[in-house]
Amino acid sequence: MYDDIDVQLGRRLRRRRRLLGLTQEQLATCCGIRFQQVQKYEAAANKMSAGMIARLAQALSVQAGYFYEGLEVATGVKPAQPRGRARGRDVLPAGAVAAPGPDIGTARG
Numbered sequence: 001m002y003d004d005i006d007v008q009l010g011r012r013l014r015r016r017r018r019l020l021g022l023t024q025e026q027l028a029t030c031c032g033i034r035f036q037q038v039q040k041y042e043a044a045a046n047k048m049s050a051g052m053i054a055r056l057a058q059a060l061s062v063q064a065g066y067f068y069e070g071l072e073v074a075t076g077v078k079p080a081q082p083r084g085r086a087r088g089r090d091v092l093p094a095g096a097v098a099a100p101g102p103d104i105g106t107a108r109g
Helices: 004-019 024-031 035-042 050-059 064-068
Strands: none
Touching: 004 035, 004 064, 024 035, 024 050, 050 064
16 A cells, blocks of 8 residues: 555656666665665555665765655644643743743853
């Protein structure tokens, strides 16, 4: 099973590889994988890890963000909203400005 993001990544991968005139085998060799894996990535049959996206981007001379360009996802997932305490610190209301605290680098005494 695949989703829209996997399809997008696979399409962008195939597009860039072809633009550079590389075969799946040549790209796979650069990334230390088998050409079948490149086939699966391009077909969105397998998901790419963050590390693999970085390796593919380097082999294709692009930034990792290249694969996500033009992506529009309607997942229905709402962005997380912090509540209460975050990482042990109070969260300020929207628009509030924190008061300056003491300099951590100064000696006390």
